[in-house]
Amino acid sequence: MKPISGKQIVLGVCGGIAAYKSVELLRLFQKAGADVKVVMTENAQQFVGSMTFEAISGHPVFREMYGGNPDAQMRHIAWAEAADAVVIAPATANIIGKLANGIADDALTTLMLAVTAPKIICPSMNTHMYENRAVQRNLDVLEGDGYVIVDPGEGELACGSVGAGRLPEPEYIFDRVAGVFSPKDFKGKRVLVTAGPTREFIDPVRFVSNPSSGKMGYAVAKAAADRGADVTLVSGPTGLETPFGVRRVDVVSAAEMAEAVLARMNDADIIIKVAAVADYTPMEKANYKIKKTDGGISVSMERTVDILVELGRRKTHQILVGFAAETQDLKKNALEKLKRKNLDMIAGNLVNDSSSGFNSDTNKLNFFYKDGSMEELPEMDKEAAAHVMLDRITSRIIRR
Incomplete structure (x- = not known):
């Protein structure tokens, strides 16, 4: 609400x-x-x-x-x-x-x-x-x-x-x-949020990315700031305005996102990683625009740094929350990520659902917790969903 x-x-x-x-x-x-x-x-x-x-x-x-x-x-x-x-x-x-x-x-x-x-x-x-x-x-x-x-x-x-x-x-x-x-229950908390997509360039004019709009991440950052937190938002390319009271750091690539987040994690009390970071990046980037030919092209890709895995491995006192954007087997995949990446909580959604997909103004989130329990939220606008998430971080993690 x-x-x-x-x-x-x-x-x-x-x-x-x-x-x-x-x-x-x-x-x-x-x-x-x-x-x-x-x-x-x-x-x-x-x-x-x-x-x-x-x-x-x-x-x-x-x-x-x-x-x-x-x-x-x-x-x-x-x-x-x-x-x-x-x-x-x-x-x-x-x-x-x-x-x-x-x-x-x-x-x-x-x-x-x-x-x-x-x-x-x-x-x-x-x-x-x-x-x-x-x-x-x-x-x-x-x-x-x-x-x-x-x-x-x-x-x-x-x-x-x-x-x-x-x-x-x-x-x-x-x-x-x-x-x-908004309640000021996050006053004194330092919250680090990531949002948006990343872009992995093949040449100066072409890149590999995804349709993430950044709306959910920006909603989380705004809700945390409204509730009194000191918020840093590390954002990939979006067309969104910076929420009032939020400190924004702009990045483009997955490597830049990893560098910005890992450099700031020790200063954070809560890290909420909403960004849809590319899993793969071209092994080589052409210095000039690749000219169109009658044939196809082959681009060799390599894995990017899994930022959540690194955060989970390095965290000391931080509460770590992740997102799982899936197209199938949501519960199975989300719980596997929760355990493997050492998260305190993960929010999952099915992006092939029009009410909760990329660029939608609404979301249908499922929360998964360390004890194996889950909670399914009804469809709601992303700002409302962000506040429910912060409510659960308070009640299920901070006060436990």
Whole structure:
């Protein structure tokens, strides 16, 4: 289950061109199982109509303190007390200044003074406004008061200038909020994760690889970071963004992956090897592109270093978790790898299943443990599966 499921979230929307992104953010929260109520400033209503948020959220929008509705007069207290978190996106320079100085002159600022739950601020404004000393000073005050500040992105802004000030994409804000809700049971743990494929080049333009997208490994790294771990991610070539709070090391080949992982293993408490590393690499790489001919070509291959075997042989105090991507005999093959590679736990899946194959957004994992027991998970998205894996590492290995 995702950390955000079942949570009560108040979404504050301020008057900026990026207010339209708040609609998508609302949808993401709801899709994850959260109940969302929306508070809009007067200026926000100039950019997005309140009916849009009411139709999607299923709740009336809180727009003004005294609007003739008797319920609204205490709504700021009721919503503040019920909230598991309040997210203001976009947050303008005006709202940031008011909150930093304790001003409560409308529905949103009054509600914020009554909130004791986590408060997340997502600044969005012109670059010069964002870099203004007063705005930066106010953000420092809010951070000191315990607010979570989601830094704006950089790029071309609505005003035509280029620089910092863009509201991050809703998916990024969602991930930061989900991280706030994650348990911090991995705080103080150093976690090393591998992800993605490797590429074994035949010549400068051709290589042997596999279809691994890296999504599962990145989900594990993100979940561990959200739960307080110091995370290093050794990644093969992917098109994925580095999760917030994760230190990333990029590699290409199996040899580079082995070197990077083995060099860092002594600093890790937990090693989770999700990467789909090539088992074979060409014995020789051509210096130039091999020209096409009418006949075939023959490429001699040799074994790469089995990184898990080396980790299992060298480990001292580390918890070692592996992955087994199989097409048949999952239990037999996974248990054999668990024993032979000296693992504490192995997660297996059938990659010829469309719901758990390479590049899928979901996975159907089976966990196998040292005592010979196993656990079969239902199909779920990879981030949820990553959290279940960390739950099991805690309950079945760390606390045993």
